[in-house]
Amino acid sequence: MNTIATPGRHPAMGNPAPYWNPYLAGFGLGLVLLAAYVIAGRGLGATGAFSTLSAWIANAISPEHALSSSVHARYLANGDTPLTAWLTWLVLGAFVGAAISGFFAGRFSLSIEKGPGVSNGQRLVLAFSGGIIAGIGSRIARGCTSGQALTGAAILNVGSLVFMIAVFVAGYAVAWALRKEWL
Amino acid sequence: MFPLSSTLELSQVASLGLAALLGVGFGFFLEKAGFGSARKLVAVFYLYDMAVVKVMFTAIVTALAGLFLLAAAGALDLAELYVEPTNYPAAIIGGLVFGAGFVIGGYCPGTSVAACATGRLDGMAFLSGIFLAAYGYAELFSGFDAWLSQSARPELTLPALTGLPMGWFVLAFIAVLALAAWGMKAAERRFSGLRP
Secondary structure, three states: OOOEEOOOOOOOOOOOOOOOOHHHHHHHHHHHHHHHHHHHOOOOOOOHHHHHHHHHHHHHHOHHHHHHOHHHHHHHHOOOOOOOOHHHHHHHHHHHHHHHHHHHOOOOOOEEOOOOOOOHHHHHHHHHHHHHHHHHHHHHOOOOHHHHHHHHHOOOEHHHHHHHHHHHHHHHHHHOOOHHHHO | OEOHHHHOOOOHHHHHHHHHHHHHHHHHHHHHOOOOOHHHHHHHHHOOOOHHHHHHHHHHHHHHHHHHHHHHOOOEOHHHOOOOOEOHHHHHHHHHHHHHHHHHHOOOHHHHHHHHHOOEHHHHHHHHHHHHHHHHHHHHOHHHHHHHHOOOEOOOEHHHHHOOOHHHHHHHHHHHHHHHHHHHHHHHHHOHHHOO
């Protein structure tokens, strides 16, 4: 893995361990998803945690204003605060799990992942912009690759399968135009 | 009888603790798959590394087969599982926007958490964008969202849509995965020159 380290920093460890065989990692991920269904009756998710946090912040600033948005209101209606929301803890857990895996595999490094044709600054702007666009997409679709695609497809949810197809259609449609960012 | 949540009244602490534990597994396997790396993720769109599809598809087939077998054995009540309501315009518009953001930003929300956890600054930038979008969407697009909500229909799964039993879809998904595995191997060879 040839990560581009930030100036002044070096990847802390020697050679990082290779990634797992994708089918093996997918099998593990599938067992976690299955366990979520069997234990909690629901699948995985990520972006919902940020909507709960947004609604909580908006409510702390002005409850009237927060309720004037049907989206904030939806997340306030179930009575969750960021600290009592299921997805918040799932996301915090995911952070810890990834940190454990990455650290012991020698993959932790303060660095920027990018293609050879863009600068660090350009990459950060693109990552931030892409995050905003993907974030809006996930709010429109009521879920992201975890909460909608993965979770829904495992139970053959038709809407989730349609979402997943749309994600890949758009991804392949814009990939060639964006090749200078990645290739 | 599973799911546990339907037969057992879990305390809030227990429920949130289980969420954290499941999250640890979720993040662990995402990182092991290489999904803390933006270049590994977007490679799927340039066909030289299809790990994203391999991992996702295998995870879906694993969970799907597990749900089917547990239900067939009478250990799991599928009707008790939460299924997101179907909303075609939301799925299509949201999916198209999301897919563009995926390639531009290099991550999806869950994988950007794995990237942050392993020190990737671009992952942190992406995740900041996700949070800003969640807040901004609620502030600026709540009218659009309410309009979109009118298209919501009750939950709909492939067996309900087609009338075919779930087992057929399990077999079909396994068959498609086997076929796709072969196809992806060929694609990776064919496009290996695109690897930067």
